[in-house]
Amino acid sequence: MIVEEKYIHVNGINNKECLEKNGNNEIYKKALFFDLEHYIYKKPVCIGVFGCAYYDEALRKIKITQYMIENKSDALRILDLAKEYFYKAKNELDKEYIVTFSGNNDFTIINYLFEKNNINIKVNEYFESIDLQKEYEKIAGKVIGLKNLEKIFNISRESELISGATLAKTFYRVIKDDDYFSRMPDEKKTKILRYNGQDVISLFYMLISWSRYAHKLGE
Template sequence: MIIRQNNIEVGDINSEEDYKINNRKEILENSLFFDLEHYIYKKPICVGVFGCCYFNKEKHKICVTQYMIENEKDSIEILYFIKDYFYEMIRKYKKKYIITFSGNNDFTVIKYLFNKYNISCKVLESFVNIDLQKKYEKQEKVSIGLKALEKKFNILRKSEVLSGQNLAKTFGRIVKDSDYINRMPNDKKERILLYNEQDVVSLFYIYLNWDKVLNSQLIGAN
């Protein structure tokens, strides 16, 4: 399995008005920003990439953790990594919220696979989910994708935009062919990881600047 950790510098956000509104500061500092790349064929087959990050206020950094499968065995092993990661975030770092974009899809995949492989895990029930897609669509009365929302927030991607269909095909090949990952160019692996990293980092900046960009308070769930 590929395990990738990265710390991304964040400027001084203490002067950001949005950071101080009501309990925004408390939520931001106690949140995870989460996204999956997965393979579904009629039913969920595997998690291809797990990506999650949180804001370290002391170091002013976004701490990103990613797991990417390299074979069929990893498609089960990654579920234990995910479980352990979330438990560590609760017990060690006291995280309470998960901020997502259309997160119900990712939660459905994880829960289905936990159940399929008889992995006991109720950790997701410990978090309050804040779904930015639902928040936006409820407020603006129009559907939107993450890349379109990034444009509204002037977020410039450092990674290229990848097709969800092509990603699914890649993970399908990985679980069917144990040697496929060895034939995959390293730059392709890096592109997939950077794409997923950008997704979770974008969620941080969208949440941080929501009120300033959309002129509407965004606090918690519902």
């Protein structure tokens, strides 16, 4: 399994620009930013990449953690690491929210796999969920994709786009062929990790600049 951890410096945060819930405009301090890449065949089969981040207020940095599957035996290990990550976030880091984009899909997948493997946690019940796609829909009255919302927020992706079908085929091969990952070019592995990491980072930056761009959301 590939385990990646990195920090990204955050220049400054204006609380007045942050997404507000129930009068709280400091949600980012108590939030996780979460995104999965996965493989489904009729039912969820495995998590390909687990990506999650939080804002470290003391360091003024985002800490991003990613787990990427290398073979079939890693499928359960990723779930165990995800469980440990969520427990630590809740009980040691005092996180209360989980921010996603169209998160019901990811929650359905990870909760199904947790239950299947007797891991007693439902992520969207363990944390209060904030779905930025739904927050946009409240303002605009229509659904938008993440990449189009990034354009509204002037977020320039540093990663190449990858289709869900391409990711699914990749993780299918990883599950079926124990040696496939070792044959995969390093550039492809890096591309997938960067793609997932960019999704997570975008969630953070959209949350902390929500009101700055709110006037554009309904256009």
